[in-house]
Amino acid sequence: TLGVTTVQAASTPLPRVVTAEGRHQLQVDGKPYLILGAQVNNSSGWPDMLPAVWPAIEALHANTVQVPIGWGQVEPTQGQFDFSFLDTLVTQAREHDVRLVLLWFATWKNNGPNYAPAWVKLDNARYPRVVKKDGSTLGSLSPLGSHTLDADRTAFVALMKHLRQIDGDRHTVIMVQVENESGTYGSDRDYSAAGDKLLQSPVPAAVLKKAGKSVGTxxxxxxxxxxxxxxxxxxAHYIExxxxxxxxxxxxPMYANAALRDPFNPGPPGGYSSGGPTDNVIGIWRAAAPSLDFVSPDIYMREWKKYTTVxxxxSRPDNALFVAETGNDVAYARYVFATLGHQGIGFSPFGMDYTKYSNWPLGAKAITPETIQPFAANYELLAPLAGLIAKQSFAGKVWGASEPDEAHEQTLDLGDWRVQVSYGRPQFGMDPPQGNPQKLGGVVIVQLAPNEYLVAGYHARVNFMPPKGHDGQHFLLEKVQEGRYDENGQWHFIREWNGDQTDYGLNLTSQPQVLRVKLATY
Ligand code: N0T
Known part of the structure; x- marks a missing residue:
């Protein structure tokens, strides 16, 4: 195992989430950080599985990996802790030059306590389960069980203490997810006596304030x-x-993730994971759990309308957007661009390892270099821009778009300019856009200076236009440079684009091209 010496002073600032003017930024080593993430499968958090993890992470060009730490794994016997997997994981992550997000699978792992130790999940008297309206019992543990909270909290504190000892000077682990998709399927609440009592108790002031309501039960x-x-x-109060x-x-930084409900036809609570941070209770969660930096959606909906609605x-002034999980099928790859356009601090497809498991139909049918490729192409393009995007996003100067399902054209409002993005448009703009054969189109635009923008993306045509109300304005592309950013953020010029490459819009192809565009009026 790694040393157990207590770290006196951290050499770099702690990772943190900062908020200003309703926007958010994740900082790592004191610098803006964009998570180009990947999550491993649920049973890949064991030393012997890591050799099947790293090649997929490398192929993906991810900078951050989410890995579960199970309560039962670290505390099989009450009070006796084994963090040897965490030690191995941190050592290997450093060797592979990636950061980690730990996932604390404990009282809740998608509704149930399967990752809790046997001494918890088999002792119904001490660690009570949720009671349904008809008096029967569900698998889900009750958030009102005080012994359950004590035991989970004790284990989590032991984990964080150990983590600080082995990583407090390096911050290889940058963030922790507390529980996984909490909530209960099969009941809207716990109908135990404690649950009934809660219903008749006063709403806490923080919730009233958030909801704009006055005092009452x-x-x-x-x-x-x-x-x-x-x-x-x-x-939320338990997880808090x-x-x-x-x-x-x-x-x-810490967060909780949500098993989503359908954004348009949610149905009744309990049909979805009731009590988790679904879109209708984000305010309650933010009020009840101020120690969480944000709550995150796990997006397994391929449809553009649903995805972008989530x-x-x-993405709210009181909540940073982090796509904590998303499907790893090709249809999801393009959504990294819309996530950036929504001020996202990160994006992370789920199940990215070569353990030969796939969660189709949520994700891809098989995880192979071919299925990883579209995600890898996006990360390869975005990795050199990540710090810049995170910095400018915090200033409100990043826009992004992902190819819709039906429409083949979108307009982005940059304030000073508008941008028309079209997908699958034949050259010279003679025919209307038809959409790409595979929905891979996406673009990110970053303002660098007045009238100067960085443009990057794939399979999209990007047309700058004057802002609303200035339609007749004469303008031109003063200069379009293609280049690349090196590891130090230094720009290296490659060529200028002109003629066919610019006359009918900036043509982003299958190549990882980065453009700096200067606009002018005359
Ligand atoms: C996710 C993953 C993993 C629209 C599923 C998604 C992960 C957990 N759960 O592979 O188990 O640990 O967070 C639940 C999605 C339910 C179906 C939604 C249909």
Whole structure:
């Protein structure tokens, strides 16, 4: 194992999430950081699996890897901890030059406690399960069990303490997800006596303030939503206490992820994971769990309309957008661009390893270099720009678009200019755009200076236009440079684009091209 010496002073600032003017930035080593992430499969967090992980991460060009740490794995016997896998993981991540996000699979791993130790998940008296309206019991553990909270929190604190000892000077681990897709399927709330009591207790002030409501019990204030809302508060409050205790020993950014409900036809709570940070209770979660830096969507919806609606709902002045999980099928790859356009601090396809498991139909049918390729192409393009994107995004100077399902054209409003993005448009603009044969189109635009923009993307035609209300304005592309940024953020000029390459829009192809565009009026 790594040394157990206590770190006196960290050599670089702790990773953190900063917020200003309703925008957010993740900082690592004191610098803006964009997560070009990947999550491994659920059973890949074991030393013997790591050789099947790293080649996929390398092929992907990811800079950050999310790996589960199971409660039962680290505390098989109460009070006896084994963090040897974490030691191995941190050592190998450093060798592979990637950062880590740890996933604390404990009281909740998608509704149930399967990752909790046997001494927890088999002791119903001490660690109670959720009771349904009809009195029967679900697999899900109740957030109102005080022994459960004590035990989870104790284990999490031990984990964070150990992590600080082995990594407090390096910050290979930059962030921790607390639990996984918390909530309960099969009931809107816990119908135990404690759950009934909660429903008739006053809504906490922080929630009232957030919701703009006045004093009352959950039932009084929220009526027919009270069951779900009080349950969301109970889970968020539980996770808050785990996260706060962990932060007190090692203050890394922390978040919780959501098993989403359908953005348009959600159906009743319990049909989806009730009590988790779904889009209707983000405010309650933010009020109940101030130690969480944000709540994140796990997006397994291929449709453009649904995907971008989820991005809208989780990108808020009080919540940084991090796509904590998304499908690893080709249809999802392009959404990294829309995520950037929504001020996203990161994006992470799920199941990116060569353990030969695939979660189709949520993701790809098989994980091979071919299925990784479209994600890899995007990361390869974005990696040299990552710091710049994270920096300018915080200033409100990043726009992004992903190819829609049906429309083949979109307009982005950059304030000073507008940009028309079209997909699958034949040369010379004679025919209308037809969409790409595979929906791989996407573009990110970063403002560098007045009238100067960086443009990068794939399979898209980018046309600058004057802003709204200035339609007749004469303007031109003063200069379009193609180049590349090196590891130090230094720009290296390659060539100028002109003629066919610019006359009918800037033609982004299958090549990882980065353009610097200077616009002028005359
Ligand atoms: C995810 C993953 C993993 C629209 C599924 C998604 C991961 C967990 N759960 O492979 O288990 O640990 O967070 C649940 C999606 C439900 C179906 C949504 C259909």
């Amino acid at each position: 959950w039932s009084e204030v929220f009526g027919k939503d009270a069951a779900e809302y009080s349950y969301a508060w109970a889970i 206490q785990v996260a706060a205790a962990g932060k007190a020993v090692y203050n890394l 991005l809208d709902r989780y």
